[in-house]
Amino acid sequence: MKKIYILTTVAFAALSLASCKKFLDQPSINKYDSETIFESVGRAEMVVVGAYSQTFNREMYYQLGMGTDECMSTEGTTNSKNQVANYVYTPSISPTSTYTAMYASIEYVNVAIKGLQGMTVADADKTKWNMLLGEAYAIRAMNYLNLVRYFGDVPYSTLPVGETNQFTSSRVSRDTIYDGCVSDLQKAVELLPWKSAGLVPTTERFTKNAALGMLARVALYAAGYSLRWDLNTYAASSCKIAQRSDVGRIKELYGIAADACQKAMGSGENALLPKFETVFRNLVTGKYDNECMLLFGQWGTSSNGSVTGYTNGIYSHVNSMYAKAQPAMAVTPTYWFDFGEGDQRRDVTICNYLINSDNGRDMNAYSSNTIGKYRVNWMATTGTGTDKRDIDWPVLRYSDVLLMYAEALNEYNNGPTAEAKAAFEEVRKRGYGGDASKIGTTPSDYAGFRNAIILERKLEFGFESLRRTDLARWGILYETLTQTKQNLNDMANVTGAYANIDRYRVYKRDKATSFQDPVVSVPYTGYNVLSPEDSTTLAQAGNVVLRMHSGGNVTLFSQGALEANNALIQNLFRGLEREKVEILPLATSLIDINPGLAGQQHPKY
Template identity: 30%
Template sequence: MKLNIIKILPLSMIALGALVLPSCKKYLDTDLLSSMSTDAVFSSVTNTQSAINGVYNQLTGDQAYGIRLSLYFAQSADDFKTSGSKDGGRRDFSMFCVNPANTELANPFNNLFAGIERANICIKYIPKSDLYTKGNATQQTSMKKMYGEALTLRSMFILEVLRNWGDAPVSLIPSSDVTNLYIPNISRDSLYDHVLNDLKTAEDLVPWRSETGDPATKISKAVVKAMRARIALYRGGFSLRGDSKQMERRSDYKTYYQIAMDECKDIIQKNENGLNASYENLFKSLHTSSNSYVADNANEMMWVVGASTAGGLANTDTKLGYYNGIKSASTTYGTGGGGITAIPTYFYEFDSIGDARRDVTLAYIQIDNKDQKTLQAADAMADGKFRRNWTNNSTAQYMEIQWPLVRFADVLLMYAEADNEINGAPSSAAQNALKRVRDRAYAGYLDREPAMPTSHDGFFNALVQERLLEFGGEGIRKYDLIRWNLIGTKINETRAKLTQFADTTGTGAGRYSNVPMVIYAKTNAFLNAAIPQEMSSLILATDAVGGTGPVAKVYFTPSPVTTAPTGYTAYNWRKQIKVATYLNDANQGYAYYFKSNFSELLPFPNTAINTNFNLVQNPYYGQ
């Protein structure tokens, strides 16, 4: 990769980063910044803040968590996939057939390296500033905080590079200081260790959120610690190695699990973050353009990607709720959604009655062009945590919906995982951390919570399942399964479940033997109400012709009705899934091209390979 791939953008471009912060809704004076030297920029707290905002800006927009990193790269696992057939672009990620020429590969790759470069400049120059070493107390505090933010932001970009590409040509100094223009693949272990040390430094520089009152779009001490825990688990986890071409983890992995456990313990004991009492309101809090905006008063959303419609939308906003989310053809609520669809069997991983997460995570209704609510077929359920009907925007593709990077539920479950691994079995503290997450999910139905495991393997398996239920659609599951070396196993398990689910003999098999072929429902008005009310207002025919019943009964009970009763429409459920198409079609089959010890990493884009003779392509790509 030539230097110009990661070469620093002008400081005037860095200044545009202020646009993603909720308090900044207009451009800064970019002419002023573009005419200043780096020494001048970092001799001012205000200008330094603009430079830091420019680093934050690399998190949002179309090439980052606005759509590609969040919704394309993170597919597929055993929760969601991209809708449609392979296309040489976004849908190939879901089918594990991305090649180095994929049209959606190069720009996100370059965007991450631009983020690293912007952070590198701040990391070099902030500590050299007189304000950092000789300023008054307020100036020194601000400059140290921003230095810690830069270190943390760089760690986020590097994590994204390493978990997608493995050993990569990452420079930790500004491009202007690089002497070798053709950077080879750098060991992911050394890079992980470097950023773990960086984050240890940042912990002493960045205050707790209670000390600053900053919004969740800004990094706090808890975020630094959570990121250090997350990266430690990746460092201690499995990854595909270029030399052995096998999924491996290092023998010293428990060292990193200890780091994760200690960092999460600090956050938990600080008691500054908690679990939002309402799983639904937790995700409504990300929809900042809503008239009925719900605040996350428990501070569960610890770090989110800011989004703003001020300025160049493709650079400063997200397409959440437009590309993904509940499918809509409504003139009132807007069109879009459905770009991400649920694996049909994912619906049945949730408790049929007690788990409040299912109807938030899965949008198994859609809105038609008459603002009526209709059911979705089994292969068309959408992800439901990002919904344009929770915003005020009925026309645009950009709606200022934020993407969650770190939330407290993850801290609890990371702590439980690390504790179990270090101790060989879960401590009572680890069990309590898992129980806190479950208690929120099963509020009102605590008697339906699964039994708490006491063995190492039983507890680990419970965590694997809990993270599936808790984080569906948040771009976490695929990477969890890779670091556990379980992605091939879970894909095969899911394919087996889908085969049982499919309409092959007229009756389902195994746990799906009572799942209906067809569901009959009446179309009725979409209320845009709270999810429990919205779903309970479904008019579904059950074992009494023309009668109504709870969602749980209809989706888990065969209907004796063989034709649609008067006023009802038949919606294919189990009947919709065909092994020949959903699993075995080379153009659209679920995870059709996945191969263990190959698909766990993406290929480097051709633009990088062709301009850097020292960069080695990941195993088997292009061979």
């Protein structure tokens, strides 16, 4: 497994600092002798590297990655993760790990930026010094983006706590924060080397390539919609979904996003892999490629609680050769039918089987399909442990750059340009194995192309922790999830668009025999109608007949039958409320330890 290297004692101190959960209890990194830390570029690197460990955590793909038209929780309704996934928010259960992790990392990079800027650097070290400063700016911007997209207006500082001696902070307008992030990333782009320069042998650290992609992502969020309220009154009546008020700045941000993507594309350093499947086989076996531009490295441990492949993978029985994998996340059943005929991404993204105790592949029913991108049977080994599979997280892929480019051009020009269509079609064509004849006609009007982008991002980035906040920045979270629940009812009743779906699937059961399992999906024959006599005949011929609306394998991984009055549907998105749940409330514990947030809770909580 590839590992981002952690450098001696100062980096260990970084990890120790990051583990602190209370803002006021976090020791300032400035307690270390800054003259010693920043006496050389090599030692300064320790501080920057230490900041990476808190840039991602399980909460971001677990609680905050569910509750979409692609992904749902498998846990009980009294479980806080299930409640967050279904928009049953309260300040007492609101997630805290992402919030505290981002700020721990931000404090680290604030110290790094201050220390680096105060160094006297020899000419021989200037290139690496630039790289480290660029990384620090990029990390800070990415962390603030993660805070704002989930919590809205949050405390914002670009100086170390030890310098300001301010241990409390109030909310700051997200527009101010976004503009700061754009500025940070523009600096990072100028300072960082291209990946091809070879200064960093890993995709687990920022390069110019990744900074350009992250700049585009931040700019699109900054220009997009979000739930806003009056920061002077905090009146509940002031809550509304809106873009920032400066129309000129909105257009400028779309231009910044398009330009950043164009530079990344024009460099020729990154490209789509020919097969979508290869992206994720490379990911789980630790191979770098030209498509994954930035990864969160597991570093051989369960770094910051991130256990990719365990709670968000396929089901694997504890006695199987792959050992236990226990999903707490499943596929929203309608997602399967969002993929077009021949779209190869479906069977990679959605795993239609589980691994039983005898290594046999048992097909899943509709309600029990699981996440296929991080499947443990594709790995080369079991990894460090069953809950520490050492699978990196894909923070940014080149396909995202292409689709962001297409989206930004459509918004900037009020309609898709030829370049926007080409970028969109490049991603879509790869999904169909390179066959352009299968991708259909690309819309030429603004609204049609926007809707095509919304769908394509869903198909391309399923279970990559982007969908929930993508829907929010488009201003359509409530509408999309309301329609998804109606679609799920139609699917349960086999009516409307789902009138002809398979009620039964018949397959031959086989067994896995190795790691790096070549199987992508279990082949089957589908039936809308199947008589008892025909079912018996098929079973006697050695087939398994699965009723697709059943709960699946009730002894292993089952979410219950897909029926309109079933709890699975009734409880889905049960707390959904427009102009309320698009932004999470701050946890009570976070407000208690930061007096600057007193009276600044989300107005509707």
